[in-house]
Amino acid sequence: MERHLPAFNACQGLRRQILHVATLLLCLLIMPASAEPAPGAGRSYILWYRNYDSPAIHALVELALTKTPEYGGFKLVRSEELSQGRVLRELAKGQSRLVDIANVATSAEREAFLNAIPVPVDGGLLGFRVCVVLPESLPLFEGIRSLEDLQDSGIRIGQGSHWPDTPVLEANGIPVVTHSRYEILYGMLRNKRFECFARGVSEVLYDLKVVHDPNLVIEPNLLIAYSMPSYLFVGPKDQQTAHRLQLGLERSISDGSFGRFLIEYYGQAAEVLNLDRRVVIALDNPYLSEDSRSVGRQALSNLRRRLDLLGR
Template sequence: MIIWHLFCQQAFGSVLDSAQTSQLAPSSYEVKIVESSELDYASHAYYSALLKLALSKTENPIKPTYLVESSGNLVQERVLRQLNQEGGIDVFWTVTSKLREQQAIPVRVPLLNGIMGYRVSLIRQNTLREFNNVRSAPDLKRFVAGQGHDWPDFQILEHNGFTTLGTSNYDIIIELLKAGRIDYFPRAAHEAVVEAKSLNDPDIIIEPSVLLYYPSYMFFFVSQSKPELAQRIERGLNIARQDGSFAALFEKYISFKDIEKALKLSERTVIKLNNPHLSEATLKATASEAQQLEVVQ
């Protein structure tokens, strides 16, 4: 089966249990991250495991590193603000943009190998026939998309002329879809498969014929007060890419071949969009990923 292992039961407790904080040795190094929630659909397990892998590549045996979850689930905009607050989190993973790269230190190593830009949509079953007639961007622009108001994807869709309704969190977007307030909810391909299965609602399906594509990358973002941590994570990720452990972890949670097979991406009508919110530094750092992913015609 595919991709994120739903509600993964792997034992991250020894690493991620915030209750452990008081028990850590004085010589240890803590890295604070957001806590997991059901709405993560186990993606938290992947990103925290990847962060732990990167840190392990540059570990000081005398001063071991522990990931510690902070309390409280916040929307992305507030999490990014927490990165630079005293006592806030140290590292967050999210889609990059020029603005976000000004708010925190980006570690410009794509965590999903660029597949975040392949977007398919959750729709209502009773609108399937209408979407079957979509052959171009103007056709799709007749419908209303839903996105988080603080997600870069919201800005990308608006920049490309799509009617988009923004709201504060995932649950509300799903409710708006069910109520007919929005017509479709574009999701990264790997997200859509897991979320449709988890929702387990016969009225909500994955639209089968359209693929949106634009360059989009997930990065680790680090507090501006900890540049040495950002450098360490980047160094560790690059080591993991070179020795194959990054690819092995990615394959453990995500299989692009399985995604392509499940969603028949190569058979879909591709609508390419422009993403004006990538910095020059990010475009340069991700040039090889963009070239590899530019396979949709």
């Protein structure tokens, strides 16, 4: 193993996190079950269409709302097909009629003008990224064992122009090609505008199932890793929704349903993507708030200790 991973010693902390994912997901299976109150008619919450269409995020938001029946019934509504940048601007208005809730990666800037619910929705997996590539591009990735190798390879990474990953990659000396629409990026990859579409390990399997393109594959050897917690966000003045989501997530952690959510929607990724066998390319994320920087480093271990305490 170690002869295949020369970057191992520099990335031990991240590798422990990766291995902890699998341990966490297995351990969470033992958490107790609970009865789910049935939601009735009540407030409609407009969920960003990307999250609404994602089975995992849709299920998590529904779980948090279901756990808080004292706030009344609810209905989730799919938003218009807005870009991530537009969604954030609409939320920041405070009284947008286009969107109420969005799940996106966090940054200090986003936490400054939006209302964050600081529970990593995927247990911290979003900051672990693999490359979706064209099969003919696979030889370009051979021999990459360090950040310096990646910088020297000429490989360009495709990302959304409003995604916080873009400045993180650029700050680490990696060329980035952007577009405002997620769907367009796959066409750009097919047209060889860049060589790697970096996707979180918590989202890539679902992405490729939806795209359903046999000419796109997951590069098997690299794992690009950086602190990037992914939170639910609401408008800065929407304290009621923020409180409801926070309380619902806290209750789901306490009764074990959050653990079962992680198992159901993300448990497959750690195994299928062979995370513990990949070369780890560790990047710095200089754009997190101090609180989220700590969350990014310790999300998995903190969550495990919290579950142990609440499960007693």
